[in-house]
Amino acid sequence: xxxxxxxxAEIDEILAEYKPITVPVSISVKGNQKILGFSEAEKILGKxxxxxxxxxxxxxxxxxxxxPIDVCICVDTEAEIAISERDGWKxxxxxxxxxxxxxxxxxxVHLAYETEGHExxxxxxxxACCCHTxxxxxxxxxxxSTVEHADVIAVHDPAKCNDCQLCVKKCHFDAWNLVxxxxxxxxxxxxxxxxxxxxxxxxxxxxxxxSKVGPRRRPKKGARATKKRLVKRYKLAK
Numbered sequence: 001x002x003x004x005x006x007x008x009a010e011i012d013e014i015l016a017e018y019k020p021i022t023v024p025v026s027i028s029v030k031g032n033q034k035i036l037g038f039s040e041a042e043k044i045l046g047k048x049x050x051x052x053x054x055x056x057x058x059x060x061x062x063x064x065x066x067x068p069i070d071v072c073i074c075v076d077t078e079a080e081i082a083i084s085e086r087d088g089w090k091x092x093x094x095x096x097x098x099x100x101x102x103x104x105x106x107x108x109v110h111l112a113y114e115t116e117g118h119e120x121x122x123x124x125x126x127x128a129c130c131c132h133t134x135x136x137x138x139x140x141x142x143x144x145s146t147v148e149h150a151d152v153i154a155v156h157d158p159a160k161c162n163d164c165q166l167c168v169k170k171c172h173f174d175a176w177n178l179v180x181x182x183x184x185x186x187x188x189x190x191x192x193x194x195x196x197x198x199x200x201x202x203x204x205x206x207x208x209x210x211s212k213v214g215p216r217r218r219p220k221k222g223a224r225a226t227k228k229r230l231v232k233r234y235k236l237a238k
Contacts (some may be wrong), residue, residue, distance in 0.1 A: 005062070010132065033075050041100050041110060042093075044120055045075065051096050052079035054088035056124070064129040071099040071125045078121035100125065107170050109134065109193045111147065127170045137173070150192030152207040156185040160204035167196040167205060 045051060052074045059067055060066060073096050074082045090142030091099075100110060104127030111133055114120045128134040135145060154175070163183050167176040175189040185205075197205040
């Protein structure tokens with residue numbers, strides 16, 4: 001049971017200042033071999049003049065899971081603030097990429113945060129049980145405009161799928177569900193984080209540009225049923 005939770009007022013205050021964007025990890029999977037090519041994140045970090053790492057404020061505050069702590073990344077001016085005023089330290093590009101790899105291996109979602117009218121200032125690796133932004137979606141039913149989805153989306157190949165349900169368990173956006181005993185993907189919910197693709201043991205999930213995907217699939221039961229599933233899954237307040 002999750003004991004520590006964000007209030008809706010706290011979430012509204014945080015999201016009023018920052019605009020979260022899902023960072024895809026450009027996953028490619030072949031058989032049981034998983035290749036993590038964090039191209040988008042590396043592109044963002046490669047342009048930074050200064051990078052810092054610091055402990056995850058959300059997981060330190062709520063302590064609801066055992067996700068990695070030292071994985072919050074800041075760049076440029078925000079990195080200066082993190083180092084001088086918070087508990088941050090200067091990091092190399094490779095150290096920052098390693099933090100992303102470790103957090104992705106733990107099944108976390110990478111969210112880049114930017115302020116209104118400014119470039120990205122930080123990348124957080126988020127879980128639904130501690131992160132304020134993910135809580136906005138899973139607890140309070142905020143729609144897709146809360147988090148700007150990545151420009152890639154998961155595509156499911158039923159011919160390769162063994163319906164192991166690992167994608168259902170790993171997805172933070174409730175985009176994967178069982179219909180009978182078969183796994184189905186609902187693209188309208190997909191954040192494009194790539195977590196499902198990296199964990200799929202059969203290579204049945206690939207990430208493609210959203211523009212290449214046809215009409216997106218809407219689940220039959222709608223947002224209310226989705227929220228019920230998420231509340232049950234994370235054992236959070238209704």
